[in-house]
Amino acid sequence: MVKRRLRLVNNAELTRILHGLPGVDKVGAEARAASLGTRSIKTTAKAWAIDTAIRMVDLTTLEGADTPGKVRALCAKARQPDPSDQTVPSVAAVCVYPSMVPTAAEALKGSGIHLASVATAFPSGQAPLSVKLDDTKAAVSAGADEIDMVISRGAFLAGRYLDVYDEIVEVKRACGDAHLKVILETGELATYDNVRRASWLAMLAGGDFIKTSTGKVTPAATLPVTLIMLEAVRDFLAETGRKVGVKPAGGIRTTKDAIKYLVMVNEVAGEGWLDPDWFRFGASTLLNDLLMQRHKLATGHYSGPDYFTLD
Amino acid sequence: MRLNVRKTYKLYIGGAFPRSESGRTYEVDGQNAALASRKDARDAVLAARAAFGKWSTATAYNRGQILYRAAEMLEARRSEFPAGEVDDAIDRLIWYAGWADKLAQVTGSANPVAAPYFNISSPEPSGVIAIAAPAGFLGLVNVIAPAIVSGNTCVVVTESAIEAITFAEVLATSDLPGGVVNILTGFAKEVAPWLASHDDVNGLDLTGVTDAELATELERQAADTLKRVIRPSTPKWTDDPGLGRMTAFLETKTVWHPKGV
Numbered sequence: 001m002v003k004r005r006l007r008l009v010n011n012a013e014l015t016r017i018l019h020g021l022p023g024v025d026k027v028g029a030e031a032r033a034a035s036l037g038t039r040s041i042k043t044t045a046k047a048w049a050i051d052t053a054i055r056m057v058d059l060t061t062l063e064g065a066d067t068p069g070k071v072r073a074l075c076a077k078a079r080q081p082d083p084s085d086q087t088v089p090s091v092a093a094v095c096v097y098p099s100m101v102p103t104a105a106e107a108l109k110g111s112g113i114h115l116a117s118v119a120t121a122f123p124s125g126q127a128p129l130s131v132k133l134d135d136t137k138a139a140v141s142a143g144a145d146e147i148d149m150v151i152s153r154g155a156f157l158a159g160r161y162l163d164v165y166d167e168i169v170e171v172k173r174a175c176g177d178a179h180l181k182v183i184l185e186t187g188e189l190a191t192y193d194n195v196r197r198a199s200w201l202a203m204l205a206g207g208d209f210i211k212t213s214t215g216k217v218t219p220a221a222t223l224p225v226t227l228i229m230l231e232a233v234r235d236f237l238a239e240t241g242r243k244v245g246v247k248p249a250g251g252i253r254t255t256k257d258a259i260k261y262l263v264m265v266n267e268v269a270g271e272g273w274l275d276p277d278w279f280r281f282g283a284s285t286l287l288n289d290l291l292m293q294r295h296k297l298a299t300g301h302y303s304g305p306d307y308f309t310l311d
Numbered sequence: 312m313r314l315n316v317r318k319t320y321k322l323y324i325g326g327a328f329p330r331s332e333s334g335r336t337y338e339v340d341g342q343n344a345a346l347a348s349r350k351d352a353r354d355a356v357l358a359a360r361a362a363f364g365k366w367s368t369a370t371a372y373n374r375g376q377i378l379y380r381a382a383e384m385l386e387a388r389r390s391e392f393p394a395g396e397v398d399d400a401i402d403r404l405i406w407y408a409g410w411a412d413k414l415a416q417v418t419g420s421a422n423p424v425a426a427p428y429f430n431i432s433s434p435e436p437s438g439v440i441a442i443a444a445p446a447g448f449l450g451l452v453n454v455i456a457p458a459i460v461s462g463n464t465c466v467v468v469t470e471s472a473i474e475a476i477t478f479a480e481v482l483a484t485s486d487l488p489g490g491v492v493n494i495l496t497g498f499a500k501e502v503a504p505w506l507a508s509h510d511d512v513n514g515l516d517l518t519g520v521t522d523a524e525l526a527t528e529l530e531r532q533a534a535d536t537l538k539r540v541i542r543p544s545t546p547k548w549t550d551d552p553g554l555g556r557m558t559a560f561l562e563t564k565t566v567w568h569p570k571g572v
Binding site (some may be wrong): 300301302304305306307309 | 353356360505510511514532
């Protein structure tokens with residue numbers, strides 16, 4: 001099956017592979033996700049989980065109102081999330097629009113923090129391929145070392161899987177050495193079966209990460225969807241030997257939520273994914289809640305939003 | 312032939328009546344009431360903070376109307392409250408309702424300055440106030456009303472669960488936005504330290520704390536974040552309360568506005 005995939009030539013064959021994936025048991029997936037969310041993580045385990053989650057954050061600002069000043073402030077926060085506490089680790093990456101990449105690259109120089117840029121006509125993906133490729137190349141040449149691309153949900157839902165596949169391959173080529181994260185926008189894919197198919201499609205086409213959402217569509221990341229994607233990367237590794245990362249994005253705002261995701265990563269994909277190289281949170285408000293919880297653990301009293309920067 | 316429907320006395324947080332997250336209860340006057348825990352206090356502060364924006368920016372006139380409405384509701388349900396206290400409680404609500412749109416005039420000022428500016432000081436609410444309420448119904452009304460009339464929101468800890476939660480039912484039908492008043496029934500000794508040390512609480516009213524050592528400890532914790540504090544006392548609640556309880560939880564903002572431009 002693997003060898004055949006390497007010779008993909010037509011849509012019918014790709015459709016046969018994707019539709020040959022086992023169907024998702026909706027009730028089972030939701031029940032499994034809910035049961036994993038009931039684990040109680042306390043004291044030292046919680047402290048570890050909070051620091052790990054901070055190291056996994058892709059600190060994101062994707063607003064039309066973004067300015068260089070705001071992006072620089074965000075980068076400063078990425079380097080040192082809590083200026084009053086040097087023991088807080090840096091986040092994994094900063095995620096911005098392509099026009100803000102030069103500013104962010106300058107601000108992050110020498111920090112070891114990755115710089116991700118959304119590209120390919122984010123968030124809709126509704127632009128000609130040539131525009132998407134230029135978008136990608138511009139971001140990479142300006143200093144982005146991770147590209148978050150969106151797939152064409154329209155083409156995917158219409159069954160034109162090969163178009164989506166080719167597009168990912170092209171964008172991956174345009175990325176050069178930069179890591180490619182493929183945004184499936186699961187909120188628009190309608191069914192869990194589609195989430196599984198889109199995950200495999202993105203991995204087959206060469207994506208380094210699969211990401212749930214743009215954050216512009218509701219629902220964004222949910223536990224069951226992430227569960228299905230984690231199963232997909234686990235199975236994909238077993239079958240092809242290539243490891244792919246997962247990034248839930250959008251709607252994860254509390255430490256409690258983040259810890260639920262970490263439990264799921266450990267139980268579904270395995271300990272190997274509990275690392276910023278293989279699992280990320282696309283978030284902005286989450287970071288402040290993580291910092292507040294960290295403060296509560298360290299000092300024994302509750303913290304408040306007044307004591308952390310707005311972003 | 313029918314069974315009586317008996318009321319369960321629960322907490323009042325964010326406009327809803329949840330049980331304690333701990334599932335615990337305690338007995339008050341032969342009735343079971345929810346016994347609030349640390350996490351209930353945490354949730355109540357979140358609810359109070361969420362309600363602060365809207366309540367503090369509502370017009371003073373509107374806040375007065377809502378307190379007046381609470382007095383109306385209390386009047387209608389007077390039989391459910393202690394007979395010796397309910398009249399005074401209603402009158403006190405009306406009194407504070409009247410202060411809503413007069414407080415800024417009395418405590419604010421237009422200051423003379425030697426420069427071409429209008430210089431104006433005006434009072435603003437402090438934020439979230441944690442209140443250890445004194446026992447009894449009249450005392451409860453006398454600590455809640457002054458805290459919220461200026462636009463603060465509050466988290467109240469009280470052992471007098473029956474009066475407090477029945478009063479919460481009054482507030483819940485008075486157009487008071489959910490979260491402006493949150494009532495935790497239980498013991499100050501258990502819950503108040505979490506509120507006194509909470510970074511997101513701006514004021515602390517210790518009127519109902521009877522244990523001097525606890526009061527000192529709470530005040531010490533409050534000092535870490537420079538909370539405004541009212542110390543424990545046992546006033547006669549039927550006396551004229553003065554403005555002290557209202558002004559205790561106000562900040563003064565002074566603005567310089569250029570003249571003639």
